[in-house]
Amino acid sequence: xxxxxxxxxxxxxxxxxxxxxxxxxxxxxxxxxxxxxxxxxxxxxxxxxxxxxxxxxxxxxxxxxxxxxxxxxxxxxxxxxxxxxxxxxxxxxxxxxxxxxxxxxxxxxxxxxxxxxxxxxxxxxxxxxxxxxxxxxxxxxxxxxxxxxxxxxxxxxxxxxxxxxxxxxxxxxxxxxxxxxxxxxxxxxxxxxxxxxxxxxxxxxxxxxxxxxxxxxxxxxxxxxxxxxxxxxxxxxxxxxxxxxxxxxxxxxxxxxxxxxxxxxxxxxxxxxxxxxxxxxxxxxxxxxxxxxxxxxxxxxxxxxxxxxx
Numbered sequence: 407x408x409x410x411x412x413x414x415x416x417x418x419x420x421x422x423x424x425x426x427x428x429x430x431x432x433x434x435x436x437x438x439x440x441x442x443x444x445x446x447x448x449x450x451x452x453x454x455x456x457x458x459x460x461x462x463x464x465x466x467x468x469x470x471x472x473x474x475x476x477x478x479x480x481x482x483x484x485x486x487x488x489x490x491x492x493x494x495x496x497x498x499x500x501x502x503x504x505x506x507x508x509x510x511x512x513x514x515x516x517x518x519x520x521x522x523x524x525x526x527x528x529x530x531x532x533x534x535x536x537x538x539x540x541x542x543x544x545x546x547x548x549x550x551x552x553x554x555x556x557x558x559x560x561x562x563x564x565x566x567x568x569x570x571x572x573x574x575x576x577x578x579x580x581x582x583x584x585x586x587x588x589x590x591x592x593x594x595x596x597x598x599x600x601x602x603x604x605x606x607x608x609x610x611x612x613x614x615x616x617x618x619x620x621x622x623x624x625x626x627x628x629x630x631x632x633x634x635x636x637x638x639x640x641x642x643x644x645x646x647x648x649x650x651x652x653x654x655x656x657x658x659x660x661x662x663x664x665x666x667x668x669x670x671x672x673x674x675x676x677x678x679x680x681x682x683x684x685x686x687x688x689x690x691x692x693x694x695x696x697x698x699x700x701x702x703x704x705x706x707x708x709x710x711x712x713x714x715x716x
Contacts, residue, residue, distance in 0.1 A: 423526075424609050425516075425608060430518050430685050432623070437613065438514050438516035439468075441710065442514050443475065443476055448479065451517055452516065454517075454521075457482075457483050458486045463636045464639060464656035480499065486643070493530055496526060520691040527608055527610075529601065531597055533596060536584045536588040536589070537584070537587070544584055545580065556579050556580060556583055557573060563592070567593045574680055581593065609699075610697050610698040610699065611700075611701060611713070612692055615702055624681050632674060655681055660673055
């Protein structure tokens with residue numbers, strides 16, 4: 407049976423990281439908190455949007471009550487004005503975990519950002535040098551023509567990477583395109599290195615449910631975001647709208663509304679549609695990992711029993 411406190415703080419061989427994955431709005435936060443309370447331990451967020459302290463409503467951050475229920479890390483940890491890459495997360499999170507594992511045998515990681523989860527579980531590949539002129543050209547193309555030409559070119563040149571990238575994230579798509587245009591090799595070809603060994607055990611738990619039920623939960627969450635003041639939050643961030651952190655679902659659509667490109671009802675429908683598409687891509691990514699054991703939302707006791715037997 408797993409226990410939370412370490413008998414030998416110097417020995418990390420028996421340490422365990424419980425990783426909770428799944429699509430947005432599935433209930434990962436609730437499960438993470440229950441596991442953290444059960445094992446008297448702490449939570450590391452691997453949600454690439456919840457790092458940013460200026461973005462709360464549109465990122466569905468844990469509530470104040472949820473944050474108080476268990477210690478959380480990498481929530482409100484950075485500003486949208488700071489560059490914080492997957493590689494930065496790998497370095498900072500592993501350093502934090504090393505420290506936390508001196509106090510706990512078990513830690514909980516939770517999030518829907520597959521690249522960030524992968525960085526901790528498997529390590530990142532060594533990326534090639536790219537031509538900065540190409541990056542500048544692509545950024546200018548995005549500014550002039552929008553994302554569609556970049557999306558189309560990436561889908562043709564690196565369909566494997568395109569299939570799993572967040573297609574609403576221009577930074578990620580430009581990254582894929584700049585690699586293939588700079589090196590002649592697909593970014594996906596660099597994402598196949600051997601898994602890096604970690605000094606802790608990893609147990610992966612996935613949450614999923616009937617698609618119609620999930621989509622209803624997503625639609626309801628978006629309605630709640632609007633009720634809670636999403637439009638006002640986005641309006642307060644207009645000065646930062648060109649930053650990559652803000653070019654994401656829930657923010658891009660409201661910026662279009664504020665710019666007069668669409669009406670509010672259409673913007674809300676677009677958020678729901680784009681979030682459903684994002685959830686579908688998340689599931690495609692996480693289902694490829696055969697080490698993940700899947701549960702329905704609400705099966706918290708079953709998850710605790712499963713983890714305890716591991």
